[in-house]
Amino acid sequence: MKTSNSIPNDLKIIVVGNSGAGKTSFVNKWTKNIYNETYKATIMSEFGYKIYNQNGKIFRIQLWDIAGQDKSACITKLFCKDSHGAVIASDITKRQNIDE
Secondary structure, eight states, rough: BOTTSSSSSSEEEEEEESSTSSSSHHHHHHHHHHOOOOOOOOOSSSEEEEEEETTTTTEEEEEEEEEOOOOGGGHHHHHOOOOOOOEEEETTTTTTHHOO
């Protein structure tokens, strides 16, 4: 389904970054309005979605939480396919994460 200005109503946004950067917390807060202080690593990928109304246009936004471990890099490429954008998460208290 497309809007009149060719922006799709269904948007797939990937959330990427190093392990422990807060990707899952961001997705859960934005899609479910919940926050859990207990850290649990994402194994492959998880996603949440939210219905968003922008000036009367309805969008279904899927946020895909991509695992931050390097060992899953090949699988990560599959989850990124057909995405419309990305959010890059980084823990600014860890200088090596910013340098990478």
